[in-house]
Amino acid sequence: MDGRRVVVTGLGAISPIGHGIETNWKNLTAGKSGLGEITLFDTTGFSVTIAGEVDSFVAGDHIPTKDARRMDRFIQFSVCAANEAIEDAGLVDSGVDPDLIGVYVGAGIGGVTTIEATTIYKHEHGVRRISPFYIPMSIINMAAGNISIQHGFRGPNLAVTTACTTGTHAIGEAARLIQYGDADAMVAGGTEAAITPTSVAGFANARALSRRNDDPQAASRPWDLGRDGFVIGEGAGIVVLEEMESAKRRGARIYAELTGFGMSGDAHHVTAPSPDGNGAVRCMARALETGRSNPDEIDYINAHGTSTPQGDIAETMALKRLFGEHAYDLAVSSSKSMVGHLLGAAGGVEAIYTVLAIYHQVAPPTINLVDPDPECDLDYVPNEARDMKISGALSNSFGFGGTNGSLAFKRLN
Secondary structure, eight states: OOSSOEEEEEEEEEETTEESHHHHHHHHHTTOOOOEEOOSSOOTTOSOOEEBOOTTOOGGGTSOHHHHTTSOHHHHHHHHHHHHHHHHHTOTTSSOOGGGEEEEEEOSSOSHHHHHHHHHHHHHHOGGGSOTTHHHHHOTTHHHHHHHHHHTOOSOEEOOOOGGGHHHHHHHHHHHHHHTTSOSEEEEEEEEOOOSHHHHHHHHHTTOBOOOTTOGGGTOOTTBTTOOOBOBBOEEEEEEEEEHHHHHHTTOOOOEEEEEEEEEEOOSOSSSOOTTOHHHHHHHHHHHHHTTOOGGGOOEEEOOOOOOHHHHHHHHHHHHHHHGGGGGGSEEEOTHHHHOBOGGGHHHHHHHHHHHHHHHTEEOOBTTOSSBOTTOOSOOOBSSOEEOOOSEEEEEEEETTTEEEEEEEEOOO
């Protein structure tokens, strides 16, 4: 990426495998699944009854109760994760001008919990009983808005919604704002809380979800011959990005450098990926090009890896086309085997896992890979984390509508 260099100095995550970075990393590398029976609503009559819920989440433990009541669950998640990332980076009172600290956080679906509940309430009680907070509780940009307001960050304040690529696009575009001088630091990532009756029914009726209801922890099984769809999850992943020299001047811990960002469109189908992985090839290639990296400088891929029959094959084909023989030297893993698919939050959480893989020099595993699909024949780090040298890594996200994104990170010596 041309212009000023961008580094990662803060991390914050809330996911089905834990609240906070330390717990997430511990459980991720231990191969712990966070998937289980849906408890957020009554699943009687549903063909799919499993998900990756954020366990034991009480918004009032993290946010003043009055404020939390005026936020949809997806906003609550984003504020909690952002607070952790901002504290981790030591960004408050750091000397960085608040006018040059921005927020770029998106969601794929947004306040669907509030929209569903309000629609039912309106039907039962009439229009005059609709809360005046309905709109600010529901709209996607209020995740970024609440973070900005809470911390007094007066730089660019933006949101993006690009389905399952949202978090990746938010981080990549935030990095560009730093490069172009519009900000010195950005709080960026994705959030989602879409485990609701209409969301689950919609995905299930589209035949996108796993129906392995009797064994939820084994339901998400990327690249395994027995995969039958993804498991919907929820959470938020937020990073603090900074201009490198600014971060160094204030003595910030630097986890990794964000070197490249690529985007592409499949122009193929509303839900299915391009069968030959063409869109994925082009966005990964662009991430390498903007990062001025050669394919053989990449050691690890945090794959999109959703556990869908078509998607896993398409991503495998894309990796082979781009990396050639080096594809077989890559460590490739899917965090979704443990957390499920967090939709708009996936790219944020998985970018964090990629950065931590570089920082700790450990490739997280892909669990539930017991009977590999012959068409998926790369090294997917099956079932156990691996200590290894990771100098460069990619984090991939591909979404409905054929929207693709890849982030390239590298270790700073």
